[in-house]
Structure formats: C-alpha cells, structure tokens
Amino acid sequence: MFENKETQEKFILFAVDLKNGDNVEDSLDELEELVLTAGGVSVGRLIQNKDAIENATYLGSGKCEELREMVLLNEADAVCCDDELSPIQLKNLSDLLQVKVLDRTSVILDIFAGRAKTKEGKLQVELAQLKYRAQRLIGIGTSMSRLGGGIGTRGPGETKLEVDRRVIRDRIAQLNRELREVAEHRELLRKQRMESHTPTVAIVGYTNAGKSTLLNTLTDAGVLEEDKLFATLDPTARAYKLSTGQEIILTDTVGFIKKLPHHLVNAFESTLAEAKFADVLLHVVDLSNEKAPDQILTVYDTLLKLEAADKPVLTAFNKIDRVEERPVVKDLRCDASVFISAKTGEGLDALSEKLTEIINKSRRFIEETIPYEKAGIINKIHALGTVLTEDYRDDGIFIRAYVDPSFHM
Ligand SMILES: Nc1nc2c(ncn2[C@@H]2O[C@H](COP(=O)(O)OP(=O)(O)OP(=O)(O)O)[C@@H](O)[C@H]2O)c(=O)[nH]1
Ligand SMILES: [Mg+2]
Known part of the structure; x- marks a missing residue:
C-alpha cells in the first residue's frame, strides 16, 4: 500500500501465549497481514509460553535475548508485538533491541492514518494516534526519533514527535472540539433519517x-x-x-x-x-x-x-x-x-x-380504510412501509401494511 518491495521494512513478530484459549498463531497470522497492509513484511516470529506477561519487558529475559538474536540474524528493521505494549515495556524493549518497537495498535493506527479520506476520518485517526503517543513519549524519544520514518510514524503527527505533552494535550482538546462539530452534523443527518421513518x-x-x-x-x-x-x-x-x-x-x-x-x-x-x-x-x-x-x-x-x-x-x-x-x-x-x-x-x-x-x-402492522380525500397517505405508506393489501372500495382505500412504529396517519 505504501512501499515497494526494496524499501519494505522487515519485521519480527512476537507474542506471549498465556494458554487461555486464544489461538496465538492465528492472531500472529492476522498481525502479519496487518504489517503487510501497512507496507512491511514479516521475516520471523517468536512465541513465548508463559503464565503471565512480564511487566517491564513483556517477554521474559531469556526470550528478549532470543528476540534480539533473531533481529540481528534476519537484519530486521523492527519488531511488532501482538498485544498493546505499555510505555515502560516499549522503552525497555527499544533500549534492549536497538530497533523500532511497534505493537498491534500502532500498526492499525498507521493503516488508518494512510486510509482516512474525509475530514472526520482524519480527525479521528489523528486523535487516536496522539492519545496513543502521548502516553509513550519516553519510548519514542529513545528509539523512534533516532531511527525515524516508516511504519508506526506516519500520519498527521509524524513531524511532531519531539513535541512535549502540553502541546499534545492542547491539540487533543482542539481535535475533540472539531470532532464534536462534525459529530453534531452527523447526528443531525441521522435524526433526519429517523424522522423520515x-x-x-x-x-x-x-x-x-x-x-x-x-x-x-x-x-x-x-x-x-x-x-x-x-x-x-x-x-x-x-x-x-x-x-x-x-x-x-x-x-x-x-x-x-x-x-x-x-x-x-x-x-x-x-x-x-x-x-x-x-x-x-x-x-x-x-x-x-x-x-x-x-x-x-x-x-x-x-x-x-x-x-x-x-x-x-x-x-x-x-x-x-x-x-x-x-x-x-x-x-x-x-x-x-x-x-x-x-x-x-x-x-x-x-x-x-x-x-x-x-x-x-420490528414494524407496526396497520389495517385501515383511508378516505379518498386522504389518499396522499397511501403514497407515503408505499415509500416508507410495506403494503400488503391495497383495495379501492366504495368507502375508501382499504389498506394492510407494515409501517414504522412512530408512523402516524
Ligand atoms: N470471491 C469473492 N470475493 C469477494 C466477495 N465479496 C467480497 N469479495 C472480495 O473480498 C475483498 C474484500 O471486500 P470488501 O468489500 O473491501 O470488504 P470489507 O468488508 O468492506 O472490508 P473493510 O472495508 O476492509 O472492512 C475484496 O477483494 C472483494 O473483491 C464474494 O462474494 N466473492
Ligand atoms: Mg469496506
């Protein structure tokens, strides 16, 4: 979607299998697909069977070392975790591996950033990215700004990696305001739709x-x-x-x-x-x-x-x-x-x-005889409901139909 083969970033994917019924291989297959969609390519994967996630480094220390060796051996540009990493996990893994560390969330955000077309979509993606990054400035400071560019850094915020939390907070507030306006407009359209039955x-x-x-x-x-x-x-x-x-x-x-x-x-x-x-x-x-x-x-x-x-x-x-x-x-x-x-x-x-x-x-059934002087209603029922019977009788038009519960004659 973004890059050609030569410039594709090489990724090692990793995850912890907590043996809680989730199929980790399947999930990594999907992550591989996500990385591909974002323009990268997976060159290896590592799964650790473990009872709990390591707070500081996600993987255990032995597996961290194994991951580092895999990165060197495959000349990988980045690693990607199948779960969302905490800021501290991100920082520690970045320091240890000396390559870019991403997680499922940042890859999805990256794809969204490349795809949003409308004003609302762009605002929404930027907001989500900023919130994600605001919590992780420490990790970004040590690895991303130096290694720069590529997957996980695209989108409206990419040149602002060095901006401090205050600037991010102001921007988030502004985006929230703008989004509220767009959302109000959408709300209005939705209301019109609902009123039309x-x-x-x-x-x-x-x-x-x-x-x-x-x-x-x-x-x-x-x-x-x-x-x-x-x-x-x-x-x-x-x-x-x-x-x-x-x-x-x-x-x-x-x-x-x-x-x-x-x-x-x-x-x-x-x-x-x-x-x-x-x-x-x-x-x-x-x-x-x-x-x-x-x-x-x-x-x-x-x-x-x-x-x-x-x-x-x-x-x-x-x-x-x-x-x-x-x-x-x-x-x-x-x-x-x-x-x-x-x-x-x-x-x-x-x-x-x-x-x-x-x-x-989910609609109301009506059975009525509509006087000829109110025949206009029939057109409305046709457009907004389903007419089962329409019989032109002496005293009016006999009609059996399904209409929206809020429909009134
Ligand atoms: N063979 C086959 N392919 C289909 C059919 N329906 C969709 N596809 C293909 O499946 C792919 C995904 O289709 P989309 O309609 O973009 O799927 P979507 O659910 O809108 O996907 P997102 O917008 O990414 O969530 C495309 O390559 C389609 O051509 C089908 O009935 N038969
Ligand atoms: Mg679609």
Missing part, C-alpha cells in the same frame, strides 16, 4: 468480509473495495429499494478486528455508532475464511462494546463462490441467515426477502 440497516462484519462489495452490488455505491484490511474507514449511506418497493438506508462502515485498539474505538465512536442507531444489522461473514467462526465472535464482542448488541441481525454468509463445499459455520445469535456472493450476486434476492421480513417484524 426510513428503516436503516447497518452493514457490519469483520474487516475484509465483503461489506463494501455487498453495498456496491446492491446499490452501485462505488465504495472502495479492496483485498486489504480496513479498506473502508468512512461511513457511506445509500438508499436501497427492497423487492417490495420499500425504501431503506444501507450504511457501510469500518470493519471490526480482534483487539481493536480502544483509542480507535473511542475516536471512531461517531462512525461506529451507525450500528447503534440502525434498526437492523446486516452481518457479513467471509465464509471462505477458515477463521470465520472466530471472527463472528469478535463481531458480536465489538457490537456489545458499541451498545448495539440488542438489534435484530441478518447474517449473510458471503463469498460462497469461493468455496466448493459450504463449511458448517454457525451464527447462533442471528435472527436469520442467507448464503450469498456479493461478487456474483447469487443469493441477493433471498437476502432482500429476509431483510424485508426482519424489518417488518
């Missing part, structure tokens, strides 16, 4: 599951879709007509990932809140990914954090064109599920049908 469906899912592709196939939205982690940072909302003719709004947003840095969750709160304010969640799962079951759990964990766990969920098992035999993947939490290919369009009719069903479940 148009149901909102938020597309959620693990990063790279195919959310943007699905939105594009359904609505010709022209959203960037890429075989990269975190292709989408800025939320897109598009109108979509269900097969019944009813209009809904589909929103696409940033993908979820394991150990999503908490600074990012905070900074991206207003963006991620799309899920919180949606009527229904459309959960996209990459069925062709062997880690799908694990990714499903991460998605529900994240939804819980975003206070969006109580919504009706339609799960779309995506990329069926990529698997010969459909693996048995269960989503026990969802209200309904469909198998689709966002790429070929297979299964999208069924998806539209199920979506209609789920939306209608």
